[in-house]
Amino acid sequence: MYGDTSIQKPIKIAEPTSAEQARLEEIFQQKIDDDIKIEPQEWMPAAYRKTLVRQMSQHAHSEVIGMQPEGNWLTRAPTLRRKVILLAKIQDEGGHGLYIYSAAETLGTSRAEMIEQLQNGKAKYSSIFNYPALTWADMGTIGWLVDGAAITNQVALSRGSYGPYSRAMIRICKEESFHQRQGYELLLTLSKGTKEQKEMLQESVNRFWWPSLMMFGPNDANSPHSAQSMKWKIKKKSNDQLRQEFIDATVPQAEFLGITLPDPDLKWNEERGHYDYGAIDWEEFGNVINGNGPCNKQRIANHIKAHEDGAWVREAAAAYAEKQQKKQVA
């Protein structure tokens, strides 16, 4: 759902109210069609701006909430090497959230507003982060599958039409390759370990496979406002296209790990040149997105607590800055 907001109520596309507006819209669409990026101060349709603000804020929230399942394992990392890797990865995710918040702010929304909407539930974040990280193997699986799915999505988003978002995506994709590789390497280590470690690996992948596929959002047939996003090049590939790309890239990696993926219908289709896969449980997806996943309440409660616990720091820094400014004037 990084690139997909179709689970929420649609954003109304207003008809142009004047000849002047119709002309502006035409120029705007021409730029998009010519692959000219749109920059912050330029004219854009209200619905384009709104769609982007929604998608980017949710993307940023996903990065920030995504720090929680991993933070849970920092103190239990088995070696110092794994611990510094995990720390660096979590710090990246915080950074990625900030790149995207910063890009979203160029559209006229404020940081405070976005955080508020996350905390009051008005804004969503990726459904995947509402699943718990129960075992150490999950640290590998999250890197391999969750970051792998995120990269598939973000590579497409980096070619999107809005300049600041596209630039943030390019930075993020460069950094995120490390996330996926460290995860896969962690799993490879487990795959060569004891019987218990191999079982832990398989069990973790069993839990994360389907939720990872859900990250791409509903099937194209049920993604009604994707068409407009594609026309505006906010979205470059459809949910099902991206999901297929991810599956095709991932199945051979699973084979190399010597594990199975929990889908009896998963098999190579020679004719299509792609893997076929089984039906996704969209009811589960809907439940998790709408607040009833295993960890939704905990994730938001943690975010609110961290935000409130940090309030005194923000206040103190603001007071200090004010005092320094007065000194300078005096």
Add this chain to the structure above:
Amino acid sequence: MTKQTTEKEWPLWEVFIRSKAGLDHKHCGSVHASDAEIALESARDVYTRRSEGISIWVVPSNAITASKPEDKESLFEPADDKIYRHPTFYDIPKGAGKM
């Protein structure tokens, strides 16, 4: 209104980074910070985790004056038809040597 929106937001700073000696500082994003010193430190944490830079500028966003997109034609189009400002406009015979 909830607490967050009434709380005064830290000002926004634009971040420019020199990636290596000899190159220009280049804009890369923004950070919120209460003062210049914290803006520098945050910019370092957010934008240079992989030795992307050797020097950072932070500038209060509201101190930047930008040209307007609608002035693009009047500002930049006059340069388009002055092709004689480019070296390729001039034919120099090969015999004259490298120039």
